[in-house]
Amino acid sequence: MNISGHTKVYGVIGNPIEHSFSPFIHNMLAEETGIDMVYTTFHVKEGQLENAVKGLDGLNIQGINVTVPYKLDIMNHMDEVAPMAKNIGAMNTVVRKDDKLVGYNTDAIGLKMSLDKIDVDLKGQSILIIGAGGAARAVAVMCAEAGAKLIAITNRTLEKAEELAEVISDKYDVETVALPLELVKDGEGLLNESLTIAFQTTSVGMSPNVADSPVGGSTFFKNLDVAVDLIYNPGETKFLRNAKESGAKTINGLGMLYYQAVRAFELWNDMTVSDAINEKCYNAFIRKMSPETI
Ligand code: ATR
Numbered sequence: 618m619n620i621s622g623h624t625k626v627y628g629v630i631g632n633p634i635e636h637s638f639s640p641f642i643h644n645m646l647a648e649e650t651g652i653d654m655v656y657t658t659f660h661v662k663e664g665q666l667e668n669a670v671k672g673l674d675g676l677n678i679q680g681i682n683v684t685v686p687y688k689l690d691i692m693n694h695m696d697e698v699a700p701m702a703k704n705i706g707a708m709n710t711v712v713r714k715d716d717k718l719v720g721y722n723t724d725a726i727g728l729k730m731s732l733d734k735i736d737v738d739l740k741g742q743s744i745l746i747i748g749a750g751g752a753a754r755a756v757a758v759m760c761a762e763a764g765a766k767l768i769a770i771t772n773r774t775l776e777k778a779e780e781l782a783e784v785i786s787d788k789y790d791v792e793t794v795a796l797p798l799e800l801v802k803d804g805e806g807l808l809n810e811s812l813t814i815a816f817q818t819t820s821v822g823m824s825p826n827v828a829d830s831p832v833g834g835s836t837f838f839k840n841l842d843v844a845v846d847l848i849y850n851p852g853e854t855k856f857l858r859n860a861k862e863s864g865a866k867t868i869n870g871l872g873m874l875y876y877q878a879v880r881a882f883e884l885w886n887d888m889t890v891s892d893a894i895n896e897k898c899y900n901a902f903i904r905k906m907s908p909e910t911i
Contacts, residue, residue, distance in 0.1 A: 618648060618655065625654040626676070627885065630669055631684035634658040639682055642878040642902055649894045652886055654679070661687065670694040673713055680885040681711045682878075688751070695720040701762065704788050705755045710881040723880035724752075724873065725759035728845075730880065731872025737843050739763035743811050745801070746770045747831050748818035749777035752847055756816045757781060761789035768793045769812055771801040773819075773831075802832050815860070817846040822854035830855040838863035849874060849906070875902050 629639045635658065643656035659681070661669045666687055673681065683691045688707040692698055695711070695718045702708040702722035710721040732739070744765050746753050749772035760768050768791055772778035778795035786793040821831040837859075838844075844860030849870040857867045875898075879890050890898075 618644065619653075620655055621653070623653055625679045627654055627656045627678065627680050627682075628659045629656075629682040629684060630659045630661045630666075630687060632661055632663065632686060634660050634684070637684065638874065638902075638906070639878055641905060642875060642898065643882060645898050645901060646879065646882050646890060646894070649898060650886075650888070650890065654886075666690055667694065670711075670718070673711070673718065674716065679713055680881070682881055683709050683711065692720055694718065701725065701758060705758045707751055707755070709877065710884060712884050721881070721884060722755065723877040723884070725755040725762075726880045727875070727877030728756065728847075728873040729759050729763060730876035731868065732845070734872065735866065735868060737814070737866065737868075739765050739814065741766050742814050743767040744769065745796075745812040745815040746818060747798075747801070747815065748772055749774070749781045750818065752818040753816075754781055754784070756818055756847075757785045757793075758788075760816075761785055761791045765791055767791070767811070769796055770794070771796040771798050773798050798831070801837070813840060813842040815841055815844050817844070817848070817854070817856045820848070822846070822851075822856055823848050824850045827851050828855060830859065832856065833859075838865065841865045843868070846870065847873060852907070871903060871906060872899075875899050 629637050637658050640656050640658060647654045688709055692708055698720040702720050705722045705725060708720040708722045710723050712719045739760050740763060742765050744760050746756055749770055757768055768785060770778040770782050775795060775797050782793035782795040819831050822829050841860055842865055844857055844865045844867045846854045846857050847870040848854050852869055857869060861867045883889055
């Protein structure tokens, strides 16, 4: 890396932020693409979000990523918010264009890009989403945007699944349904016949609770073609292991983590990262992550 007076500055804001993987990904992409930029973390302490956003103009910072706990609040400080980020109700990327701040959500697109890489097409599919929090909403919007036929949402708290189902069917031309988790968990068979792709968006099964899974009925995984778990630590959750044993294609959250960064990088630099660079950088990212995900 050759930092000079011309080098553009980017970064990620959050609290805490020390453990972010984004600097690794973005600085690697910068090196591979030859773009003169550097990416670092900015620890924005409680109450400092507004000052931090003002600082972008003040310091001529070109763009930032935004992580917990600011993904919702930051929307109030944008000049414009992209429609998809509005529908998700959260954003993770700020692009500074002509001195205007524009907010995007690249998490959902990142997940879509990681599915494209393994040839999973959501168009016309009937999909189950487990969970109804912020991550589930991003997944639901992504599925609706990708042309899913039916989105079923199941959650420990049924009312939240019902609310999310309503939000999505209000905004998109897609059929939605909320299902009690108990029904799904025991795998009555009813679901498994029509729903062939499942997204696991809760924290259940995350390290150290690796023996847990939000579903478990022996018939749940029957007829499941694709199982996606947003968790990446461990790299293979019990949910994914059971799905794989039943013959489903499985994917963890590392692809989403990598490609949300790629999409932000592309927006900032108005370009597309080539397949060859993505392959090289993704493999380096996986190698870097593997001690944490085994
Ligand atoms: P995120 O932004 O990561 O989605 P969130 O908005 O706090 O986080 O949502 C967490 C999701 O995980 C919710 O769907 C939550 O279910 P509830 O709405 O019933 O709380 C789900 N979740 C968390 N712990 C769970 C558990 N032990 N069993 C089942 N679901 C759980």
